[in-house]
Amino acid sequence: MKKIIFMGRSECGKTTLTQAMKGREITYHKTQYVNNFDVIIDTPGEYLQTHTLGHALALYTYEAQVVGLLLSATEPFSLYPPCITCMCNRDVIGIVTKIDERGADPERSARWLRLAGCKTIFFVDSKAGEGVADILEYLREPGDVMPWEDTPKTTEKPSKNHKKSH
Numbered sequence: 001m002k003k004i005i006f007m008g009r010s011e012c013g014k015t016t017l018t019q020a021m022k023g024r025e026i027t028y029h030k031t032q033y034v035n036n037f038d039v040i041i042d043t044p045g046e047y048l049q050t051h052t053l054g055h056a057l058a059l060y061t062y063e064a065q066v067v068g069l070l071l072s073a074t075e076p077f078s079l080y081p082p083c084i085t086c087m088c089n090r091d092v093i094g095i096v097t098k099i100d101e102r103g104a105d106p107e108r109s110a111r112w113l114r115l116a117g118c119k120t121i122f123f124v125d126s127k128a129g130e131g132v133a134d135i136l137e138y139l140r141e142p143g144d145v146m147p148w149e150d151t152p153k154t155t156e157k158p159s160k161n162h163k164k165s166h
């Protein structure tokens with residue numbers, strides 16, 4: 001799987017999505033540090049909310065192949081400046097979280113993420129797991145086995161002896 005780094009303000013759902021993508025039972029966990037030990041780098045929201053710490057996030061993008069900007073569908077504002085994605089040379093995707101919440105406006109959040117420069121947007125309810133598989137598929141690399149599969153998908157061509165079935 002491609003390595004992704006999640007960014008977004010506190011409480012937007014970075015850790016919950018991280019846990020949902022790993023198939024973990026969701027437990028409360030306050031992110032106190034940049035968690036860079038896996039294919040998902042989880043970061044504290046304070047890094048995005050504090051101007052001086054924002055530079056650390058820009059540096060951390062080099063540790064990942066994909067940057068995920070999270071924005072909750074319930075947020076009445078966005079912290080992302082227009083065209084911020086050009087700050088790094090990685091693919092940047094937008095992820096709208098909490099689409100299930102009362103009063104959520106996923107399309108409004110998606111518009112802010114597009115304004116920030118995200119060309120691909122995902123919509124998730126991390127609690128129910130909705131939309132999580134789409135992100136995993138996006139990050140998939142040849143040979144990866146998805147949680148809902150039991151055998152790896154092969155990208156190898158069939159051998160000469162292998163009959164094609166039509």
Ligand SMILES: Nc1nc2c(ncn2[C@@H]2O[C@H](COP(=O)(O)OP(=O)(O)O)[C@@H](O)[C@H]2O)c(=O)[nH]1
Pocket residue numbers: 008009010011012013014015016017029030031045097098099100101124125126127
């Ligand atoms: N309804 C709903 N609640 C969510 C979702 N994602 C996160 N939450 C809740 O939002 C709160 C903050 O989540 P957390 O993952 O700690 O946010 P973080 O600060 O960005 O890591 C927690 O109470 C989560 O249960 C979601 O997709 N839907």
Ligand SMILES: [Mg+2]
Pocket residue numbers: 014015016029030031042043044045
């Ligand atoms: Mg967190």
